Amino acid sequence: GENVEQHPSTLSVQEGDSAVIKCTYSDSASNYFPWYKQELGKRPQLIIDIRSNVGEKKDQRIAVTLNKTAKHFSLHITETQPEDSAVYFCASSTGNQFYFGTGTSLTVIP
Amino acid sequence: DAGITQSPRHKVTETGTPVTLRCHQTENHRYMYWYRQDPGHGLRLIHYSYGVKDTDKGEVSDGYSVSRSKTEDFLLTLESATSSQTSVYFCAISETDYEQYFGPGTRLTVT
Numbered sequence: 001g002e003n004v005e006q007h008p009s010t011l012s013v014q015e016g017d018s019a020v021i022k023c024t025y026s027d028s029a030s031n032y033f034p035w036y037k038q039e040l041g042k043r044p045q046l047i048i049d050i051r052s053n054v055g056e057k058k059d060q061r062i063a064v065t066l067n068k069t070a071k072h073f074s075l076h077i078t079e080t081q082p083e084d085s086a087v088y089f090c091a092s093s094t095g096n097q098f099y100f101g102t103g104t105s106l107t108v109i110p
Numbered sequence: 111d112a113g114i115t116q117s118p119r120h121k122v123t124e125t126g127t128p129v130t131l132r133c134h135q136t137e138n139h140r141y142m143y144w145y146r147q148d149p150g151h152g153l154r155l156i157h158y159s160y161g162v163k164d165t166d167k168g169e170v171s172d173g174y175s176v177s178r179s180k181t182e183d184f185l186l187t188l189e190s191a192t193s194s195q196t197s198v199y200f201c202a203i204s205e206t207d208y209e210q211y212f213g214p215g216t217r218l219t220v221t
Contacts, residue, residue, distance in 0.1 A: 006152075043200065044153065044212050045212070046209060046211065051208075093207070095207045096160065096207050097158075098155055100153040100154070
């Protein structure tokens with residue numbers, strides 16, 4: 001089956017700096033790559049996603065890039081704020097079956 | 111949040127007892143999923159459904175069964191709970207096989 005690896009597992013940044021989280025996948029048939037944010041004790045929430053026919057997608061301070069050749073995709077958060085502190089999960093899917101990374105705990109230091 | 115509820119929200123049970131978790135949606139979405147979340151493992155798919163009475167196995171289906179007799183309800187059953195099934199269980203729904211939206215979760219402890 002698919003194998004999704006996510007790095008780093010923890011990340012601390014100063015408020016206002018950028019944060020980058022990277023994921024790799026193994027199944028070349030994967031065609032959908034969502035990112036989820038999960039605050040402590042809460043449900044995962046979809047924050048941005050990208051499909052395999054697109055190389056980059058941006059939504060305000062959040063962007064995702066996809067390199068299909070290298071089988072990796074990344075989440076970029078600019079101008080980080082304390083409320084960005086959470087665990088972020090990447091995932092890949094070929095349709096129906098979703099495989100998640102193990103998460104990145106992001107701390108934004110005021 | 112999408113109209114998804116899970117019940118119960120917390121449950122403590124003993125090893126060997128059967129347990130059923132319920133996911134209910136009001137969005138009329140076609141796809142429903144059950145995941146478990148454990149430290150160091152992220153979210154892992156247990157079973158999913160692509161329509162009434164249509165289900166399939168996920169990555170970690172052993173020891174679990176599911177049923178979907180109505181569009182709005184997706185049940186997860188642990189026939190004989192074990193301590194290794196202590197986890198947080200999330201239900202998710204999606205209209206297509208892309209964007210998934212998660213329920214609030216059920217914390218299950220098997221003693």
